[in-house]
């Protein structure tokens with residue numbers, strides 16, 4: 206899925222963040238699957254990194270320090286579907302490259318701060334994505350406590 210619709214071609218950086226903030230279909234579906242599996246997490250939890258950068262993972266397990274990002278194929282240049290838009294490529298090229306760089310930088314900084322980072326493409330199936338996440342959550346949990354996470358402020 207690519208946001209082809211009414212996205213104004215406005216060369217300001219905030220544009221993309223506004224887009225990101227919206228609850229997209231895949232994100233919501235993954236959250237529901239995790240919730241159904243008994244996991245509790247936070248949405249759009251803000252993490253202030255030492256560098257001064259701020260990130261808001263789509264899903265965060267704050268105690269276990271696991272950050273999950275559901276990346277749109279278009280915005281984050283998925284190798285399978287991230288095409289280089291023909292129209293206005295002078296604008297999109299650098300913009301998408303910038304997104305990519307920021308993704309890498311955030312991932313690296315989060316890891317340096319002790320977070321496990323999981324990146325999921327929006328084209329992945331919900332089951333696949335949920336399994337990926339649960340594997341990491343399970344691995345990091347105290348024995349026997351998987352599915353018993355009680356992070357507060359769960360908003361689903």
Ligand SMILES: [Zn+2]
Nearest residue numbers: 278283286328
């Ligand atoms: Zn894709």
